[in-house]
Amino acid sequence: MDLGITGRKALVTGADSGIGWNTARLLLEEGATVVISDRDPERLEAAAARLSADEGRLHAFAADITKVDDLRELHEKTQGAVGDIDILVQCAGVTGAQGLFHEIDDEGWTSTLEVDLLGPVRLVREFLPDLRTGEWGRLVLTASEDALQPYDDELPYCAAKAGVMSFAKGLSRSYAQEGLLVNTVGPAFINTPMTDAMMAKRADERGSSVEEAIESFLDEERPYMELKRRGEPEEVANVIVFLCSDRASFVNGSNYRVDSGSVATI
Template identity: 75%
Template sequence: MDLGIAGRAALVSGADSGIGWETARLLLEEGATVVITDLDQDDLDRAADRLDAAEGRLFAFAADVTKVDSLASLRDRVMEAVGDIDILVQSSGITGAQGLFHEIDDEGWTHTIEVDLMGPVRLVSTFLPSLRRGGWGRIVLLASEDGVQPYADEIPYCSAKAGVLALMKGLSRSYAKEGLLVNCVSPAFIHTPMTDAMMQKRADQRGTDVDEAIESFLAEERPFMALGRRGEPAEVANVIAFLCSDRAGFVTGANYRVDSGSVASI
């Protein structure tokens, strides 16, 4: 399917692996020029090496979404490389502090919110002037099933993702008439380095292997995931790419769940 984004410029954060990397790959396939960003330049360079792009259509610049100065530097480098961007995909994030509420201290809350909520806020704020100038734009923020179906052992992450959903909805109402459409994608239990680490920790705690940890997690913690498996990053990236496209010209303020039915409500 032609998504109508050939020649568009996109910035994808959290793109050294997982969902962000797969999204960058799809946007490149559709003819966009793509800037990937994440925390570590060496990791980004390795990620870029695994992407197939014609010369001048792929750039990799490290930045820290928790630091305004770092994002300002990223903006300057992006402007120099590709000019104004048309598409922003915010995919960076962490699991953050875990445990029951009484077990999580102020630092755990603060760090999780800084990365998972204020990171998207700062990234959008930094690039919003660029996105508003073209008369056509797309912002896709990565939320989570946790934003509408919180879990007791990761309340900071759930709270941050609920905030991302509210941020998306507010932005969508502010800029739609300028041609800037804003949506969220909410995955559940995707095969990424973040969930790999979660499952390794679960396996270590239970004295099992990772496959058994995944099986028990699905049975005990995510019983409504009808397909009975982890999702793959490409399955999420497919939806993100659609929302970045001309095909989604009447979609804004929406939360697309890519969760195998994990959210129990309709």
């Protein structure tokens, strides 16, 4: 299927691994020019080396989305490399502070919200002028099942992702008539470095293997994930790239769950 994004210019953050990296790969396969970004320059360079693209269609610039100066520099470098972007995909994020509410202090809340909510806000503020210039734009923010179905041991993350969904919905009402469509995806328990770390910690706490930790997590914490496995990053990236495409020309202000049924309500 031709997604109609050949020649479009995209920026993908959180792209050194997982969902972001696979999104960049699929956008490149669809003919887009792609800028990838993440915090660690060495990891980002290695991620770029694993991607294949014609000369001039792939660029990699390190930046921390929590830092305004980093984002300004990222914008300048992106402008110099490709000009105004048409597509912005925000995948950078952290699990953040975990524990029951009474166990998490202000720093735990602040550090989580700084990355998972204010990071997307600052990123969009910096690049919104690009997305408003061409009468065609796509913005996809990564939310989570946790935004709709909060868990008591990671409330800062849940609150941040609910904020991302509300932020995206508001943006979708402001700019649609200019041609900019804004949506979110809501993954659940995807096979990424973030959930790898969660499962390694769970395995250590329980004295079990990582495989046993994953199985017990699915049984005890995510009983509505009917496929009984972690999702693969590409399975989320497929939906993101659809939302970035001409095929999603009437999709705006929506959240697409990619969660194996994890969210129990309709």
